[in-house]
Amino acid sequence: MEGWNQLVGVMGAWQVGPLANPPEAFWVVLIGLLIGAVETVSRYKGDPARALFSAPAALYIAVNVIACLGMLVCLRMMRPDWLFTDLKDDPDLQKLSLILASGFGAMTLFRSSLFRIKTADGELGFGPSFLLDTLLFASDRAIDRGVAPPRGNAVQAIMKDVAFERAQIALPVYCFALMQNVPSQEQRDVGVQVKELAAFGLPPEISAFNLGLILINVVGTGVLKQAVKDLGPYISYDPLAGDRRFTAIATLMNGFDVRQAQQLAEACFSLGRPVSLNGLGDLRIRIAQLGQEEIDSRLKALILGRWLVDLVGHSTVALAIESLKQGPGAPPPPPGQPPAAGNAQDSPRA
Incomplete structure (x- = not known):
């Protein structure tokens, strides 16, 4: 009771004091x-x-x-x-x-x-x-230099397992749906920036980091992190990471006849996750150009495998290869049974 009286006394003094x-x-x-x-x-x-x-x-x-x-x-x-x-x-x-x-x-x-x-x-x-x-310009530059390192660290941590080909459409749309109130013009501007980013032809990892930076400017770090977590199984790399990942691709494509490259791609598109029309058209062009290159067929198979795994996932490519080996009329393997060729257990990308 005594403490309450003291609080009331302080409030009364404030009301009649200079701050009133x-x-x-x-x-x-x-x-x-x-x-x-x-x-x-x-x-x-x-x-x-x-x-x-x-x-x-x-x-x-x-x-x-x-x-x-x-x-x-x-x-x-x-x-x-x-x-x-x-x-x-x-x-x-x-x-x-x-x-x-x-x-x-x-x-x-x-x-x-x-x-x-x-x-x-x-x-x-x-x-x-x-x-x-002049002061605002100088402040902008100084603030940019201070904010850039934490932004880079955040984007690298959030987007390290994201495949750009799968995320370039799904991730922005989902982020905007989470936010609800992003203006339509701002959404269109982000779409234009993502298209320009895809046209640069940067490595997939760098493109994914830049996609994260574009989205952070609109939705912030927290929303981007939640969106990547929610869409993880659909936009992340399927197979193992680093050297183990490339070893898995080499095992998968071992003995594959690169003359069936286009058939394999079409089978992957039919069996795999939805892929944008731009992604499909770009891959078909790259496969046609790869067939004209004067390089060893085994190297061509590795390059093709990398493209397809990045686009539709390791499991889908393995299933498509097995279907091609069994012939056009052969049924796919039963659910839950892995294909015999190039089998590699999927696990999160390190």
Whole structure:
């Protein structure tokens, strides 16, 4: 009971103390903090908390606060009639007008320019906005350098087992479904970026990491991690990783007649998981080009096996090879019984 009385006494002292009616400077500082914080968060949607509590962001927010306080000092020194004469009979309205004019007026002033000229890097404004734009550019670069390493580590940990060919459509769609409120235009922009990424022809692992970075910018690390976990069996590599994985592919393709490459691919497409039309067309073209290469047939078989395993999975390729060996009319092996050729036990990618 005594503790409760002390708490009530503290609250009563606060209500009658200076904090019960904060000065104009308190509210002006609060406006500057909010404007700087909101602007920083809006520019780093992937990891807003880390960006907001970085030193460069703190400097940018501090400049916004100083600008607002500077405007408050200027208004008190100039004492414009519309504020100090016309509203002298209404102190509350005068105080509110002074706070709003200082907080938002400073932001308006520092975002204005006398004129703008076009340069190779875009438009350059001359005036008060030049100072804020320059500081914002420097803060962006500094925040980027601070946020980049944690983002890279997070993406590598999340996307290390993801096959880009399988995930490039399914993973963005699922992430957007989890979020529910991602704008349609932003979803289309991500789709364009993913198509451009697929056209670069980068190694699958690097493409998967870049896909993760694209999605983190929209949905954040937590949603991407959950989506990869949920879709793991459908978008991850089937076979073993590293040298063991390539050994499994070599065993699988041992003795395969590369003249049946297109038939094997069609069988894999029919038996395996859904593959995008772009992926199918690209693989058919690559198989046709591979058949014209002047290299050993065993190497061609290994290359073909790598492509197919990345696209549809080790188990599907093994089943398709067994079906081709048994002939066009032979039934596939019973469910649960592994194919005899190139059998390798699937396990999570290391």
